[in-house]
Amino acid sequence: MGDTRVMCTVSIGNGVPRFMKGQGRGWLTAEYSMLPGATRERSQRDATRGRPQGRSVEIQRLIGRSLRAAIDIRALGERTLHVDCDVLQADGGTRTASITGAWVAVHEALNSIGLVDTVLLHRVAAVSVGIYRGTPVLDLDYSEDHVAEADINLVMTAEGRVIEVQGTAEGEPFEMSAFEALLSLGRAGIETLVEQQRQALLV
Numbered sequence: 001m002g003d004t005r006v007m008c009t010v011s012i013g014n015g016v017p018r019f020m021k022g023q024g025r026g027w028l029t030a031e032y033s034m035l036p037g038a039t040r041e042r043s044q045r046d047a048t049r050g051r052p053q054g055r056s057v058e059i060q061r062l063i064g065r066s067l068r069a070a071i072d073i074r075a076l077g078e079r080t081l082h083v084d085c086d087v088l089q090a091d092g093g094t095r096t097a098s099i100t101g102a103w104v105a106v107h108e109a110l111n112s113i114g115l116v117d118t119v120l121l122h123r124v125a126a127v128s129v130g131i132y133r134g135t136p137v138l139d140l141d142y143s144e145d146h147v148a149e150a151d152i153n154l155v156m157t158a159e160g161r162v163i164e165v166q167g168t169a170e171g172e173p174f175e176m177s178a179f180e181a182l183l184s185l186g187r188a189g190i191e192t193l194v195e196q197q198r199q200a201l202l203v
């Protein structure tokens with residue numbers, strides 16, 4: 001998405017976490033990391049810190065929640081989908097790019113075991129919107145994001161149903177009319193991303 005590059009992969013494992021055993025349901029879990037060279041200045045690997053950064057944990061939870069909304073975990077059986085999103089190049093919107101790309105990877109993983117039609121319920125994509133210099137902007141890059149007056153991440157289904165909205169005014173509060181304009185802009189962006197997902201799956 002723009003100059004942001006995220007490698008999204010999905011592995012399928014037999015079994016589920018201990019708290020779900022014996023329920024006949026599956027699970028989806030996500031991990032997110034930013035490679036040291038993904039940003040302008042080298043970042044430290046989480047592994048060298050001994051634990052993930054709070055930001056990484058928050059993003060991987062968002063990815064997991066977003067993708068679990070797309071699947072029927074009962075139809076998955078006692079299997080776990082392990083989603084890995086590794087940021088190769090960051091220029092804003094890494095969490096939304098991760099969700100959008102990971103949905104394609106989930107589709108392909110389920111298709112490989114013949115379960116895509118029974119497990120996958122919704123097509124899911126995510127995009128960022130914000131107010132930059134007084135103007136609503138779609139898919140903010142880093143130069144826009146770090147000085148934006150408002151920043152919102154929107155996760156939706158292809159049918160236009162909302163999964164999650166994360167947003168904040170970075171300074172002055174903004175009007176509800178501006179919020180509604182951003183949601184409308186984001187919806188248009190989601191429609192474009194859903195079409196790109198379709199094209200990716202035709203390749």
